[in-house]
Amino acid sequence: MHIHAYEKLWLAAAIALILLLIGSVTYGAVGPGVAMVTDSENQIDAGGLDEDERFSEPRVEQVGENHYEAYVVAYQFAFEPSPIVVPEDSQVTLYVTSRDVVHGFEVVGTNANTMVVPGEVAQISFEVDEPGEYGVVCNEYCGAAHHTMEGKLHVVSQSEFENRGEDA
Amino acid sequence: MSEALSAEQTFADKFPNEAKVVRAAFLGSFFALFLGAVFGIIQTLHRTGIFRGFIASTDYYTVLTAHGVFMVLSFTIFFLVGLFTWAVTRSLDRPLVNIKITWTWYGLMAAGMTMAGFSILAGFTNAIPVSADVLYTFYAPLQAHPLYYAGLTVFVVGTWLAGADWFRTYLAWKRDNRGERIPLQTFMVLTTMIMWYIATTAIAASILLFLLPWSLGLIPSVNPTLTRTLFWFFGHPVVYFWLMPAYLLWYTVLPSIAGGRLFSDPLARVVFVLFVLLSTPVGIHHQYLDPGIAEGFKFISMTNTMFLLLPSLLTAFTVVASVEYGARRRGGTGLFGWLRALPWRDPAFTGMMLAGLMFAAGGFSGMVNAGMNINYMIHNTLWVPGHFHLTVGTAVGLTFMAATYWLWPQITNKPIYSLQIGLFQVVLWFIGMALMSNAMHAQGMLGVPRRTAEPEYSGFDYPAAFGGFEELNLQIAIGGTLLFLSTVLFLGNIVLTMGNPKVSGIAESIRPALSGPTDAPQVLDNLRVWVSIALVLVVLAYALPLAAIISDGGLLGPGVGTYPVWLDGTVHALAETATTAGWMLVDSLTVLGAHVADTLSGVAP
Amino acid sequence: MNLDVSRGGLLVGLAVFGVIVYELRTVVGFVGIDLPIVPYLAGVFVLAGVAIWLLVVNGGWQTEPSSKKSS
Secondary structure, three states: OOOOHHHHHHHHHHHHHHHHHHHHHHHHHHOOOOOOOOOOOOOOOHHHHHHOOOOOOOEEEEOOOOEEEEEEEEEOOEEEOOOEEEEOOEEEEEEEEEOOOOEEEEEOOOOOEEEEOOOOOEEEEEEEOOOEEEEEEOOOOOOOOHHHOEEEEEEEOHHHHHHHHHHO | OHHHHHHOOOHHHHOHHHHHHHHHHHHHHHHHHHHHHHHHHHHHHHHOOOOOOOOOHHHHHHHHHHHHHHHHHHHHHHHHHHHHHHHHHHHHOOOOOOHHHHHHHHHHHHHHHHHHHHHHHHHHOOOOOOOOOOOOOOOOOEOOOHHHHHHHHHHHHHHHHHHHHHHHHHHHHHHHOOOOOOOHHHHHHHHHHHHHHHHHHHHHHHHHHHHHHHHOOOOOOOOHHHHHHHHHHHHOHHHHHHHHHHHHHHHHOHHHHOOOOOOOHHHHHHHHHHHHHHOOOOHHHHOOOOOOOOHHHHHHHHHHHHHOHHHHHHHHHHHHHHHHHHHHHOOOOOOOHHHHHOOOOOHHHHHHHHHHHHHHHHHHHHHHHHOOOOHHHHOOEOHHHHHHHHHHHHHHHHHHHHHHHHHHHHHHOOOOOOHHHHHHHHHHHHHHHHHHHHHHHHHHHHOOEOOOOOOOOOOOOOOOOOOOHHHHHHHHHHHHHHHHHHHHHHHHHHHHHHOOOOOOOOOOOOOOOOOOHHHOOHHHHOHHHHHHHHHHHHHHHHHHHHHHHHHHHOOOOOOOOOEOOOOOOOHHHHHHHHHHHHHHHHHHHHHHHHHHHHHHHHHOO | OOOOOEHHHHHHHHHHHHHHHHHHHHHHHHOOOOOOHHHHHHHHHHHHHHHHHHHHHOOOOEOOOOOOOOO
């Protein structure tokens, strides 16, 4: 089979590009520690969230010196808790599940993004630095009022975080 | 020279029965395009906030389901079956084995799409207790009326029968032509259909084993992750089902329109074989953010997906080389000057070239989508529709429209009503799509979600980059309006063409490739080898993930609900529905009969 | 430079050129420079006008079908 010289060159360049792309994605996964959403959590009963230790009371909890966990429930058509309040300069791990249909959870303007599937728990971790307010959207169609489904993520100063319970 | 041309027969002259089928398929395709375009303009004006008076926001999702299904299942696939019927008949130079079977599969496709279409459109009114507001991806536990799932099944069965029809015709040809290489167009049809058969097994399983019984109330629940995975097993190769007819046109028709010849037949075969092998074991790249699937499986899918770039990059080379050959044959000279010698006034040529150009851009945004970690920035944002309007919307859609300008006269003996309007239309599509898609990509980077009726939220504002959210909305609306206008011009041109009288002497032929089929290694034609390898790759990519999903959550899911419940109960409810439907049918027939009687009595002297 | 272009070729060329220049604004926005859209688009049209003027001055474009059409 005769392959033109330019074609061989193009083929080589194409394969080089492909390997470069695979390499860069691999580096991103392995190097800077950009972790993927994976099946790290067990199945959960979507109809029985009220009996679940984590999701019966959606909340933010401190689990380490600078490490906070949030248990978030998505349902038609809101997120609980909203706002999710975490202190500045900390590491945050979110556990998100759904009571009913498939939802999305994205912190707008960031890459904190995950599918929320009933029966599954999605785990994402990220670092927050300065105080600020972020919007959270449901980006997976979930029913007729999908476009109203939003939440908030507040990064507050350490003192505000400690005092937050008093206003609840 | 003109005597030779007038003695030459068009496809409609040589194969009138097949030409009728192709016409019917194209008309079905354009009807779907029309409906899809109407819904498209409603969507674009609603979502950008320009005009929200057509529908309530809660009905937006009915519009979106209709737009998706009619555009990417009906418009594309009806065009494909018409095109492939033409290609097989023409390249084998013989009629199909049994034209009755051909009309049967066409009828099945039409019936299936009507069922599904009805179930979607009935969602606009509460008077009919049927709807399918589940979007083209129909993720459980959102549920559609059983008519939706049943309609899609009938439609797909129709396509299966179509493939069998073409395979049968090929085998009949093979008996009379032992030892000859498979003609290129037939090779492309057969390989595409092999890929389709592999791909649709999963969606058929998902619908027949889970979604349809679930919507009929026969099983209590489904496993959302399992049905999602089965959908995307199908959902990625379906884009190649859309793309490969466009490639068939770029490889076999475009070079001749450009005045040239296909650069290399063997490499075209290699490209199609690569698609058979690689299209299916990549579906999990649509599920990078799914919590029920392990990272390792996502990584494997990512590497497979990156290799899928190869056949498209090879196509870019071959298509440009073939067109350049044509340009130089027409007298073009210089490093880039040959571009000027091309038939840019021909809408078929220009449309396909602009579609190919836009596809390159779509390919780049696709590389971002495939990048497992960078995907997190744009998953489920408006970037994704920006990407696929470049690929299926333009590379496929615009190529189909452009090809129609060339092909319609061949199957009807009628010249196009206005080639100037055709040229204007394809360029207008390019401009409109550039505006809309560019702005969609930018909004996606701001985090604006897709599939949403009102992307403004009360709690926050989007980042103010790329001109800002409102300005980008305006660009999307203008782009979408231009696209709608372009579609109207296209459809109007075809309708007016149908009114033209038949003429003779408009036959166009396709020149043989520069490097022909005999230059291709024999193994390329050995379809059994490629099917086997494809199946092995699919098993490697999907056996473990599916096993993991089923063992974790169970076949029927970890106890998930149903939203909404269409038919609760079992055979009793089924019987009730059948009775209600039966009476509705009787009522409508009565009304119809009365109307006909009135008309007849009014006309009778 | 031999400016032998047909009317169709001119139309397509302007469309492609216009789109590329328009998209450049997004690329520039990516590196942080936000250019206001109305003056920018006005500039695109002015550039297109300049291109057409250059063509007219250098002999214009063909409107007859090319006689080099071979089958």
